Amino acid sequence: MTKTIWYYVFITILLFSNAYIDAAVLKGTVYNVKTSLPIPFATISISENSQTVMTNEDGSFVLHLDNGTYNLTCSHIAYYSDKQLIELTTDTLEIKMQLNPSLIELPSISVYDRNYDAAQAIIIEAIRHKDKILKKLNSYQFDAYTKMTIWNASNLDSLTPWFIAETQLTAYWKYPSEYKEIITARKQSANMEAENNLMSIGEVLNFNNNRVDIGTSSLVSPTAKDALKYYNYYLLDTLYYDSLAVYLLEVEPKNNNNPLFIGKLQINANTYEIMGVDFTINEGLDAPALKKLQVRQEYRFFDKRYWMPTIIQYDGIFDIPFPLVPTIMFSYTAALQRYQFEKEYSDTIFEYVLEVDENADDYDSAHWQTNKFLPLTIEEEKAYEHIDSVKNNRPFLEKILPIVPAVLYGVTSQPDYFHFNRVEGAYLGMKKRFSFDSEKIKVFGKVGYAFDAKLWQQKYSLNYTLTKKHNFSIGASYHNNIQTRKTLNSSRYGNATGLSLLFKHDPYDYFREEGFKLSSSFSPLKQTSLSVSYNNSNQYTMTKNTNYSLFYKDRTYRVNLPIINGKLRSVKLNFTFETSQLIKIKGKKYSFSTYPYTLIRFGAEASDRSVLKSDFDFKTIYGQYYTARQFFGLGTFSLGIYGTTKLSGNLPPQRYTVMDFGGNILDAEMTYRTLHLTNFSGDNLLSIYYRHRFGTKLFKRSGLPIIKKIPYSLSIHGGAFWSEIKDNAYNVGHELISQTNNNPYSELGFSIGRLPLMAKLSFTWQLSTYDTDKFYFGFDIGF
Secondary structure (H helix, E strand, C coil): CHHHHHHHHHHHHHHHHHHHHCCEEEEEEEEECCCCCECCCCEEEECCCCCEEECCCCCEEEEEECCEEEEEEEECCCEECEEEEEEECCCEEEEEEEEEECCECCCCCCCCCCEHHHHHHHHHHHHHHHHHHHHCCCEEEEEEEEEEEEEECCCCCCCEEEEEEEEEEEEEEECCCEEEEEEEEEEECCCCCHHHCCCCCCCCCCCCCCEEEECCEEEECCCCCCHHHCEEEEEEEEEEECCEEEEEEEEEECCCCCCCEEEEEEEECCCCCEEEEEEEECCCCCCCCEEEEEEEEEEEEECCCEEEEEEEEEEEEECCCCCCCCCEEEEEEEEEEEEEECCCCCHHHHCCCEEECCCCCCCCHHHHHHCCCCCCCHHHHHHHHHHHHHHHCCCHHHHHHHHHHHHHHHHHHCCCCEEEECCCEEEEEEEEEEEECCCCEEEEEEEEEECCCCEEEEEEEEEEEEECCCCEEEEEEEEEEEEECEECCCCCCCCCHHHHHHHCCCCCCEEEEEEEEEEEEECCCCCEEEEEEEEEEEEEECCCCCCCCCCCCCCCCCCCCCCCCEEEEEEEEEEEEECEEEEEECCEEEEEECCCEEEEEEEEEEECCCCCCCCCCEEEEEEEEEEEEECCCCCEEEEEEEEEEEEEECCCHHHCEEECCCCCHHHCCCCCCCCCCCCEEECEEEEEEEEEEEECHHHHHHCCCCHHHCCCEEEEEEEEEEEECCCCCCCCCHHHHCECEEEEEEEEEEEEECCCCEEEEEEEEECCCCCCCCEEEEEEEEC
């Protein structure tokens, strides 16, 4: 009862405090004096408290202020500023502000005539000044508000909103390329879960750089040092930002073979800094489903020194010509304000590129309105109402059906909760993570039961971070569970649920391991990790315990291959370099790969009878290299190299490396396709695989009238590997373990398709002479 009373007291206090804070609302619309049309993205500044907001696409703005007198300034490039003195004495006041256009006619040319030579001279000066512009900025931070609306645009006359997402965030930047955002508050339509709202800015596209990266494409910036090789420039007008002259240039690609910008560029007539861009991208961008992409940025002067973006906009249309797939239109806008410059930031602040604050979903109306720099348009307000009403009034079955695919995916992709294979049968389990002392202490535990193996499994671990500067930590764990041999085609996490239940195929071989591990790791440099561990465990052979699957009742699972039972005590050393980035969502850490991407791993393991008192005696090393990046304007390529070798002793079968027949169309990047149901393994193995995605670029570059219009994406793939078991005392019964190939196994193929993110036809031929598939026909999924 007491808690209930205090709850209502607390709510009452909040209501009164919000009422006090939101004492008055100032609403306004900014118009063009000559046309009477609203002006979008004009800046409204208040001199008394330095508060700044912007008008939305309808030319409207909203300010939440205490009662009092305020001096308002409204400004926009191409207009003379307007100032008004207003007095707030009521709850709501609506005003109108008008701006006079500052467009003037240039001497000797008429408005909108295209002056080529003058534009060339201006852009040469902009290129010459860019190094000075880039060097004067060492660090900054800003607050921002973002909003994004997704529409079903199958019928352009009747757009249906799908969802709306809004966020408020703070961003930090440090020379040369450190960047980080913290989402402090977020809202979204009722049909979108809060945890899926990660709307952010990403590092601001800097058109002062020589190249601007959009997705996997690198576009030549209109102010790049070599820009004149790629663009024509035309001077259209001189605009005025109060007394400051601004050149308006038209940018035109010289060819459509390369992805390049088309549109208008605003250049400061005094300092030659960029003050605004309005670009689309030509047909050289290899994105067949992206029918439109509009990129806009508007800049404002801060601290009497820096021109910085205050509006960032992306508008586009995705059209995938596939049955039942609707056309999607998206509109994204970010308003950036409250810049602070030349701040000192420690390196630890940039550990995560994105964080979601613990209180981001605790809605505070006063805080939200104060930091909402841009109001929703009338259209967006109506979309919110429509989505929320449809969501709340849907029949029960319609609410349930959309989550069925997610549940099925979760069942097959979360092996700690459920998985199925021929050794364990069905497994049900649970896991839990805890963290204490600002995440210095981390505790993990999982437990589950394998029904056909009749085996309880568990794992418990404790990790303590000694210092966050280099992520130096120590840990200990105990486990008694089923392990898999190391595979190269299939996921290292050993989840064969889908293949087993649907096709009665299982590429893994399993054994049980019980023991403990002591470990220590740290990051000597950014994006690197060095770890050392001591492993002490008993290992046992497991047998096949079920022949169940949903289909193919007449098939039989292959035998689970035996291991050498015994106590394995070993020391491992591993080093990893990976160009991945970390995000932190309400205390939980996640990692995602960047593009271009590079992964380098190498390590060693040693087991010794005399010193470690192990039942095994061996030394082995491995190395891995993988990269995915652009290839000189001819698409992208991926290259994967893996090698392992035994240095001495006898490697037990459970430590062999397996080139397995697993893999699937969802992770077919470096997958051998013609292995059928054959695994190759050994204590020595070397594999090289290459994939090149030309997209449509190869056809476009041909220049041939018919060929260059082919809308299909083309990629080639191929690889070779070699494995052997050399001078090993465990060769007895080797035919039960798997095949080796003392001669290289090789294959070559290509994939072709039109639809990004959809299946592409894939054809692959085996070039060697092994008893596997000689020819593979199937599908790949990817860009």
